[in-house]
Amino acid sequence: MEKIAMGRVGGYGRVIPETQPSYLYPPYAATTRRAPKQPLIVVPHTLSEITGPVFGHSDIGESDNDLTRQHSGEPIGERIIVSGRVLDEDGRAVPGALVEIWQTNAAGRYRHRVDQHDAPLDPNFTGCGRMLTDSEGRYRFVSIKPGEYPWQNHPNAWRPAHIHFSLFGAGLLSRLVTQMYFPGDPLLPFDPIFNSVPDEKARTRLISIFDWENTIPQHALGYRFDIVLRGREGTPVEQSR
């Protein structure tokens, strides 16, 4: 059987623990019955983990990155431009990365059957988008600023405004799901999900930066959110079979 040599692909670097949350974080109550109790088994990275799905433009619609143009009318709320670059740990652009986002409307309500929050739905806002990064790893979404909303985690619990991000990089181990927050949100110090990240600097990197450069005069405010995905280790491994 013809085989293609793995060539210049090595394993990924191990994760810096303080930059990632633990599975068990009791202030976020749902972790207590869902975090594994047995130790995770550390395993080497094989072809099964360093490869990953490749998505193409046929997976994406033309206006999928403009959440304000998915219905006949304009959604209510403050228009925003969220943009940034997707890089690997060596600072190299990740082109062709699939970026998926989802969020509440301006009133803090998800268009989802499970969301029971007593806030209005917006007939002109679904709250999801997707796109592929360009050759320099850039992405750009047009949306409206999501609202804060209450949840059941603890008495008087409120989530800060956020946008969910899901990314596929060059290989399976680059997979990332995260949340982007907004600068100056007074709810951030009280949010167990945001505060589950132990390292303060890492946590702060989840907060987007107000972005004059990408603000459109008379139209929309810009926010910048750069994302770093796990990348392969520097020393390539030559594979022969």
Place this chain on the structure above:
Amino acid sequence: MKLPPTSSQTVGPFFHLGVAFLTREHLEARGITGEIVTIRGRVLDGDGKPLPDALLEIWQADAAGQYTAERSDWADGNSSPRFQGFGRAETDQDGVFSFTTVKPGSVAFPDGSMQAPHIVVTVFSRGLLKPLWTRLYFPDEPGNAADPILKLVPAERRATLIARRSGEGAGNLGENTLEWNVVMQGDGETVFFDY
């Protein structure tokens, strides 16, 4: 200088909104060679309760043991059926998921030995601040005994990674249906990997 990777956060309970467009529970397609198999199971928490809000992503090689991303013909415009290798399934109200695919072939291990046929499964849900990584192996597979990843797992826990043929009470499940549950915590906890 290394940049630290962005921190993971939970998908929360409302991910369907953003990711459903890519739900692919059927990876088999006309013209793709291989043994078609359906894998069905439930995702359970530490109380044995089903998770109605879990998302499973699967990644696997084709029947010849090749990953789409390593195939030389993937971008040549060839219109012959090409196995995608990627699936995404959500659990329902009873915590049940299912996907239909072709059984993968053996895949090389970095030292040149072979890994038994397997599917990499990534689990996301509310309450998971980062995904859980596991693998599904196939029953009655001679390669399982020598699989270099299974060998790293304590013998008494290996069964959590191996799907079972549908047994009694499987009802109308076909003979090529396998059962495999994900137990996030507690008795029979699934083996999860740290990469």
